[in-house]
Structures are given as C-alpha cells and as structure tokens.
Amino acid sequence: MSGELITLYVTAIVLVAVTGLYYLLVTTSLIRAVIGLELVTKSITLGLILAGRLTGKVGLGQALAITLIVVEVVVLVVAVGLILLAHRHTNKVDTRDLRSIKG
Amino acid sequence: MLTLFVLVPLLVLLLLNISWRALPRIVPQAAVLVLGFADVVFGLALPTLPVNSEIPVLSELHFGLVADDLTRVFLVSIGLVICAAAFVNQESMTTERAHRNFCSLLLVSLIGMNGAVLLSDFFSLYVFLEVTAIASFILIAIERGIFAVEGAFRYLLLSAVAAMFMLTGVGLMVFTIGDTTFSAVHESLTIANGSPLLLKMAVGIFIIGLFIKGGLVPFHGWLPGAYSSAPPGVSVLLAGIVTxxxxxYALVRIAQDVLVSDPSLSMILLVAGSASIVVGAIAAIGQSDLKRMLAYSSISQVGYIVIALGAGTELGIVAATFHLFNHAIFKSLLFVDSASVESRLGTTDMGKMGxxxxxxxxxxxxxxxxxLSAAGIPPFSGFWSKLLIVLALWKAGREGFAILAVVASVLTLGYFMVMQHRAFFGKPSTQLDSVKEASAGYVVPAVVFALITVLTGVFFPLLKDSPLSFLLLNKGLSW
Amino acid sequence: MNDAIVEIAMLVTFVLMALWAVLATKLLRAVVALAATSVLVTLLLFRLDSPLAAVFELSVCAGLVSAIFLGAITLTQPENEAEVAVSAKERIRRYWYLPPLLLLLGVALLQVALPDVPTTAAAADDVRKVLWTSRHLDLLGQITVLVAGAFGVIVLFKEARKNER
Incomplete structure (x- = not known):
C-alpha cells in the first residue's frame, strides 16, 4: 500500500470522526446526536481495520471491528429506547426541552 | 479458574430468566446476594485457591484473566457494594417487574466489573466497561421518570464519547505494535524501539476516555445528574463502584502495569486530580439536594485517588488503592443513608430534613x-488513606500538591458540616413527628459499612501483618 | 493506478456522505446519508481484505441501524414542515464553520507523508482463527452485551402495564 494512499485513508477517517464529534456536541436533537455518534463509530471501525491491515494483522483488526459493531449497536438500541421514553414524557426530542437537570 | 467470576454470574443470569414467571421475588434477590458475597469471599481467599488450575471442559478456552492484589481489593469492593445495592433496592423498588429486571441488570453489571478487573487487554477492557455502562444506562432509567431518562441519556452520550477515545487509543496500539495486551504495550514502551511516542500517545488518548468515564474535572458534567436522578439502589451502585x-481502576492498572512512573503521565494526573478535588468540593458546598451534594463530593474524592497516582511511586499506588477501597465503602454508606432518608421523607432536599x-x-x-471518614478524621479508615496520599506526594517531591490535598480536606469537612447542620443535627421540626427509623434493608448495610470503616481505621496499624494486607497491595512499605 | 483511483473516489464519497448526514435538513435524509456512509465503509473494508467485518458492517450498520433510526423517527415524528424551515435557518448559523474547518484539517493532514507499507504482509492471519484462539473473552463480552441489550428492550420499550401491582 503506497504512503500517499495511507495518508488519504487517515485523512478521511479523521475528517469523518471530527464531523461526527462536532455534530454530537453542537446539535440539540437527541436523534441527531446519536447519528453523530454512529459517524464516529464508522470512522473508528475503518481505522481499526486499516491499522490491522498495515501491521499485517488483518484477523486481529477484523475481530476487534466485529466486537465493536456488536457493542455499539446495543448502545444505539438503548439510546433509542431512552429517546422514545423521553418523547413519551415531553412529546419533544430536543435537548432544549430537557434542561431540567443542569450539569 | 478465574473464568468462573464471569461465567457463573452469566449462567445464573440466563437460568434466572428462562423461567422467571414461576420464581418468587426472593430468588433473584438471593442470587445477587450470593454472587456478590462470593466475590467478597473469593476475593479474600484468592491466594489459597488453585487459581491457575484448568476446569476440564473449559481448558481449550483462553480468556487470559489474571489476578493480583489490586484485583482482590476490587473484587471485595464490588461484592460489598453489589450486596448493599441489592438490599436497598429490595426496599425501595415497589413493582415486581422492575425488581426482577433490576436484579438481572445488577448481575450484568457484576459480570462487566468482574471481567474488567480480571482481564489484561486494552480492547477487552473497553468491551467489559461497555457491558457495565450499558447496564448502568438501563438501571438509571429503570423507573422511566423523565429526570432519570435525561440523566441516563447524558451519561450514555458522554460514555460513548469516552469509548470512542478509548478505541482510538486501541487503534493506534494496533497500528504501532499490532497487539493490545497490557504486557505487550508495557514491553514496547520500555524497550523503546519503533515509535514509542505514538504508542505513548495511544495510551494517553485511552486515558482521556477513562477520565470521562471516571467523571474527572473537566469531564464531570454528566455525573451529578446521573447519580441524583437514579433510583436509590442504583445510586449506591453507581457512586460506590461503577464509576x-x-x-x-483502569488508571491504577495502567499506572501500575503499563506506564510505570512516567513523568508526563504523573503531571496530567496531578493536574486533573487537583482540579477535581477543588471543583468538586466547592460545588458540593452550594448544593441543597443531598444526592447532588454527595455526587460532587464523589468527584472531589476521586480527585484524591488520581492525585495519589500522580505521585508516580509505589507508595502513591498503594495510597490510591486504599483510598479507593475506603471511598467505595463510605460513599456507598452515604448513598444508602440518603436512600433511607428518602424512603421516610420522600425527598432528598436537605432543607426539608432539619x-x-x-x-x-x-x-x-x-x-x-x-x-468523618471522608474528611480524613482519625481514627476512621479515610484518615489513613489520606495520610498515605499526603505522604506519597511529599516523598515524591510534590510538596505543593500535598499541601493542596490537606487544605482541601478542610473543605471536605466544611461541606459535610454544612450537610450535617442542615439535615441531621438540631431540633426536629414538628412536621417530622411521625418519622421513624428506616427499615432493616437500609440499616443493615449501613451498619455493616460503618463497622468496616471503623474497624479498618482502628486496626490499620496491624493491617500490614494481617491477612488483609492485600488492601495495601501486600507491599512491605515503611513510612 | 486504476485501483487507486477507485479507492480515492470511495474515500472522498465517504467524507461527503458523512458531511451530508450532518448538514441534511430533514432527519430522514440524514438517516439515508448515514446508511450510504455505512455502505461505503463496507466497500472500503472489502478493499482492505476484511470481508467478514465488511459483511457485519453492511448487515448490522447499514441494515439494522437504519431500521432502528427509521423506527425512532416514525414513532416520535420529531419535525413538521414549519419546524424544518426554522431549524434549517438555525442549522446554517450552527454549522457553517464545519465545512471550512474540515477543509483546513484535510489539507493539513494531506501534507503528512507516510512510508509505503508492503502489501504482502496482509492476510497473514485469519479472523476466525483470531476470534477463536486469542479473543475468547471478547466473545464472552459480546454475549453479555447482547443479554444487556435484551434487558434494555424489555425495560425501555415495553409499555408499562397500568394495573400492575
């Protein structure tokens, strides 16, 4: 794999991770926050596989990525469950309507 | 053999849920108590057990679990807090269904924590911390109140961000050395060929994730909401052991096994630790809600543990571990007590408790x-761990931080005095005439924990030569 | 050379899709963009000799996750037309500096020169072998996570029955 291509991969991975994280921090919609989280997860999946590929440990990279996908989908299910519960209480899915607890 | 700490609870969890309709309420409750107690007993007896012997059927599987004294301290603490949480929950949770789910999720949390303290691999650590975290999100929201749902969602988002940091660290580890075990990372860092800087960065990024999960300043925003909105039993679990x-735990593990006395790590820990001590203590003074005050106090106490690690010496690690044990005991005790008050008054507002x-x-x-233990007053156990922390800092040449730790202790005493004054002392108002002592489910764990605090404190000078010396990591330190 | 162009195109699309998922005004479109990102990750994983992870990404992330999001959107109906218009305005205020930030970051990162890595090093070990020889603990963790998820569904999704004692 050529060095330039690796640089491109790394750039794409970092950019998507930053996009997701930025979105997660800025958005007020609960669902959109979770979308941001998913974007970060995707870039990390790709990053793990790339890291495994570059060190010749494709198997390790894949094993970690698969576990990661399983864990994160469960986190997502719980997050959506919480969003639906919050919606039942307030009929809104926006953090601006959930300011009763201050950090 | 160590695999059983994870496999047995998992098996019990599955068995309980195959036919739970027929089971009376006492069965899941008893299962949690037995498994929690088993953690305490086996944690204490670990050196006498045939730890490395293989179980015939499972000999083909390699889980790579290891146990040392640090693990033992945690197994004992996990067991004690799980039992306390089960006791409190038995009293406070009214619906049958919530109680059953609570017991099952408590077991999930137990599996996650037992696994986390036994494993020796960065990625597996992420997996088991997520197991614990997922159980916590659901537990906080188990009664479906709006505050609890909001607290849980915030916790989930920050915990997920923390997980992303940890995974980025893992990814860099795979990239640099193609391995994620503690020993491999430690070796590559010490022999220092290849790119140790990138590897150090990897561990550093992983540590940022741990800071968020541990609720250290400036990543503490999620913690008070999550603690105070959770049902009473869940607050005990979260504050006592989960965070x-x-x-x-992972920070101590890394300081002990991976980044041994690394100066840059020390500095980060010292700064983050002292920030947490001060911010937590000052914020605690201003709270009017008992549970929120205890949550901020947790942030402050965790700061002490981290600052002790920052000393970068063996004594620092011993002090941190011992304070962790003490903190697990007295903070669980405080949350059990806040639960008993809540059970009688229906509120945790200190203004209504006079x-x-x-x-x-x-x-x-x-x-x-x-x-008093939290504030470091003799003869309670907290006094000794705080003394060790100050000593460790002083001996490591961090006199300034040692003085800060002492001064902040006064702050701790300050906010607890405020609390005692507002909530417990003084003449009870007439509105409280009908209030009685809380039921046994609250009083029993409270008394047990108080006894542990007192006895550990009184007999501390003998601790070094007793079978309990593992609480000090079996180090024959002289101070 | 031809291969490299395909890969570059996929990477660029990957970033653009992620950006679309963030900037889309309608939630439904954001979810579609997320699924598209997922499909691109799948293709990239295939290019990196990781077919098993690719299949997982496709079925779980592009399939299951999108379904969960669509379910959540249908159940909550978060935005009506008027609200979309309002939030679109606000969105511009909130996000306008994201694309320039990404552009700067991208240009900076592209300056980093990395050494070539021999491709022959790949395919040295098999994922099934790794999962089944050295990562048993993770499998155990996966089982526990799935059990925890099942409780999550039971606790959070099930309607509370009113006449429960």
Whole structure:
C-alpha cells in the first residue's frame, strides 16, 4: 500500500470522526446526536481495520471491528429506547426541552 | 479458574430468566446476594485457591484473566457494594417487574466489573466497561421518570464519547505494535524501539476516555445528574463502584502495569486530580439536594485517588488503592443513608430534613461516621488513606500538591458540616413527628459499612501483618 | 493506478456522505446519508481484505441501524414542515464553520507523508482463527452485551402495564 494512499485513508477517517464529534456536541436533537455518534463509530471501525491491515494483522483488526459493531449497536438500541421514553414524557426530542437537570 | 467470576454470574443470569414467571421475588434477590458475597469471599481467599488450575471442559478456552492484589481489593469492593445495592433496592423498588429486571441488570453489571478487573487487554477492557455502562444506562432509567431518562441519556452520550477515545487509543496500539495486551504495550514502551511516542500517545488518548468515564474535572458534567436522578439502589451502585471500576481502576492498572512512573503521565494526573478535588468540593458546598451534594463530593474524592497516582511511586499506588477501597465503602454508606432518608421523607432536599438525625438515630450516626471518614478524621479508615496520599506526594517531591490535598480536606469537612447542620443535627421540626427509623434493608448495610470503616481505621496499624494486607497491595512499605 | 483511483473516489464519497448526514435538513435524509456512509465503509473494508467485518458492517450498520433510526423517527415524528424551515435557518448559523474547518484539517493532514507499507504482509492471519484462539473473552463480552441489550428492550420499550401491582 503506497504512503500517499495511507495518508488519504487517515485523512478521511479523521475528517469523518471530527464531523461526527462536532455534530454530537453542537446539535440539540437527541436523534441527531446519536447519528453523530454512529459517524464516529464508522470512522473508528475503518481505522481499526486499516491499522490491522498495515501491521499485517488483518484477523486481529477484523475481530476487534466485529466486537465493536456488536457493542455499539446495543448502545444505539438503548439510546433509542431512552429517546422514545423521553418523547413519551415531553412529546419533544430536543435537548432544549430537557434542561431540567443542569450539569 | 478465574473464568468462573464471569461465567457463573452469566449462567445464573440466563437460568434466572428462562423461567422467571414461576420464581418468587426472593430468588433473584438471593442470587445477587450470593454472587456478590462470593466475590467478597473469593476475593479474600484468592491466594489459597488453585487459581491457575484448568476446569476440564473449559481448558481449550483462553480468556487470559489474571489476578493480583489490586484485583482482590476490587473484587471485595464490588461484592460489598453489589450486596448493599441489592438490599436497598429490595426496599425501595415497589413493582415486581422492575425488581426482577433490576436484579438481572445488577448481575450484568457484576459480570462487566468482574471481567474488567480480571482481564489484561486494552480492547477487552473497553468491551467489559461497555457491558457495565450499558447496564448502568438501563438501571438509571429503570423507573422511566423523565429526570432519570435525561440523566441516563447524558451519561450514555458522554460514555460513548469516552469509548470512542478509548478505541482510538486501541487503534493506534494496533497500528504501532499490532497487539493490545497490557504486557505487550508495557514491553514496547520500555524497550523503546519503533515509535514509542505514538504508542505513548495511544495510551494517553485511552486515558482521556477513562477520565470521562471516571467523571474527572473537566469531564464531570454528566455525573451529578446521573447519580441524583437514579433510583436509590442504583445510586449506591453507581457512586460506590461503577464509576470507580470504569474510570479509576483502569488508571491504577495502567499506572501500575503499563506506564510505570512516567513523568508526563504523573503531571496530567496531578493536574486533573487537583482540579477535581477543588471543583468538586466547592460545588458540593452550594448544593441543597443531598444526592447532588454527595455526587460532587464523589468527584472531589476521586480527585484524591488520581492525585495519589500522580505521585508516580509505589507508595502513591498503594495510597490510591486504599483510598479507593475506603471511598467505595463510605460513599456507598452515604448513598444508602440518603436512600433511607428518602424512603421516610420522600425527598432528598436537605432543607426539608432539619433535625432528622434525632428521628433516625442509626442513619444519623452512620452518616456521621462516613462523613468523618471522608474528611480524613482519625481514627476512621479515610484518615489513613489520606495520610498515605499526603505522604506519597511529599516523598515524591510534590510538596505543593500535598499541601493542596490537606487544605482541601478542610473543605471536605466544611461541606459535610454544612450537610450535617442542615439535615441531621438540631431540633426536629414538628412536621417530622411521625418519622421513624428506616427499615432493616437500609440499616443493615449501613451498619455493616460503618463497622468496616471503623474497624479498618482502628486496626490499620496491624493491617500490614494481617491477612488483609492485600488492601495495601501486600507491599512491605515503611513510612 | 486504476485501483487507486477507485479507492480515492470511495474515500472522498465517504467524507461527503458523512458531511451530508450532518448538514441534511430533514432527519430522514440524514438517516439515508448515514446508511450510504455505512455502505461505503463496507466497500472500503472489502478493499482492505476484511470481508467478514465488511459483511457485519453492511448487515448490522447499514441494515439494522437504519431500521432502528427509521423506527425512532416514525414513532416520535420529531419535525413538521414549519419546524424544518426554522431549524434549517438555525442549522446554517450552527454549522457553517464545519465545512471550512474540515477543509483546513484535510489539507493539513494531506501534507503528512507516510512510508509505503508492503502489501504482502496482509492476510497473514485469519479472523476466525483470531476470534477463536486469542479473543475468547471478547466473545464472552459480546454475549453479555447482547443479554444487556435484551434487558434494555424489555425495560425501555415495553409499555408499562397500568394495573400492575
């Protein structure tokens, strides 16, 4: 794999991770926050596989990525469950309507 | 053999849920208590057990679990807090269904924490911390109140961000050395060929994730909401052990096994630790809600543990571990007591409690013990761990931080005095006439924890030569 | 050379899709963009000799996750037309500096020169072998996570029955 291509991969991975994280921090919609989280997860999946590929440990990279996908989908299910519960209480899915607890 | 710490709870969890309709309420409750107690007993007896012997059927599987004294301290703490949480929950959770789910999720949390303290691999650590975290999100929201759902969602988002940091660290580890075990990372860092800087960065990024999970300043925003909105039993679990295992245990592990006395790590820990001590203590003074105050106090106490690690010496690690154990005991005790007050008054607003100590003598007394231990007053156990922390810092040449730790202790005493004054001391108002002592489910764990605090404190000078010396990591230190 | 162009195109699309998922005004479109990102990750994983992870990404992330999001959107109906218009305005205020930030970051990162890595090093070990020889603990963790998820569904999704004692 050529060095330039690796640089491109790394750039794409970092950019998507930053996009997701930025979105997660800025958005007020609960669902959109979770979308941001998913974007970060995707870039990390790709990053793990790339890291495994570059060190010749494709198997390790894949094993970690698969576990990661399983864990994160469960986190997502719980997050959506919480969003639906919050919606039942307030009929809104926006953090601006959930300011009763201050950090 | 060590695999059983994870496999047995998993098996029990599955068995309980195959036919739970027929099971009376006592069965899941008993299962949790037995498994929690087993953690304590086997944690204490670990050196006498044939740890490395293989179980015939499972000999083909390699889980790579290892146990040392640090693990033992945590197994004992996990077991104690799980039992306390089960006791409190038995009293506070009214619906049958919530109670059953609570017991099952408590077991999930137990599996996650047992696994986390036994494993020796960065990626597996992420997996098991997520197991614990997912159980916590659901537990916080188990009664579906709006505050709890909001607290849980915030916790989920920050915990997920923390997980992303940890995974980025893991990815860099795979990239640099193609391995994620603690020993491999430690070796590559010490022999220092290849790119140790990138590897150090990887561990550093992983540590940022741990800071978020442990609720250290400036990543503490999620913690008070999550603690105070959770049902009483869940607050005991979260404050007593979950955040300690998810954030702080791994920090101690890394300081002990991976980044041994690394100067840059020390500096980060010292700064983050002292920021947490001060911010947590100052914020605690201003709270009017008992649970929120205890949550901020947790942030401050965790700061002490981290600052002790920052000393970068063996004594620092011993002090941190011992304070962790003490903190697990007295903070669980305080949350059990806040649960008993809540059970009688239906609120945790300190303004409405004035003089409750006279009506609830057991609760009042045990709170007093926990508070004195937290503030580091002799002869309670917290005094010794704080003394060790100050000593460790002083001996490491960090005199400034040692002085800060002492001064902040006064702050701790300050906010606890405010609490005692507002909530427990004084003449009870007439509105509290009908209030009685809380039921046995609250008083029993409170008294047990108070006894542990007192006895560990009184007999501390003998601790070094006793079978309990593992609490000090079996180090024959002289101080 | 031809291969490299395909890969570059996929990477660029990957970033653009992620950006679309963030900037889309309608939630439904954001979810579609997320699924598209997922499909691109799948293709990239295939290019990196990781077919098993690719299949997982496709079925779980592009399939299951999108379904969960669509379910959540249908159940909550978060935005009506008027609200979309309002939030679109606000969105511009909130996000306008994201694309320039990404552009700067991208240009900076592209300056980093990395050494070539021999491709022959790949395919040295098999994922099934790794999962089944050295990562048993993770499998155990996966089982526990799935059990925890099942409780999550039971606790959070099930309607509370009113006449429960």
């Amino acid at each position: 300690k295992v998810s954030g702080i 003089g409750i100590g006279a009506k609830m003598p057991w609760t009042g007394t045990t709170t007093g013990i926990a508070m």
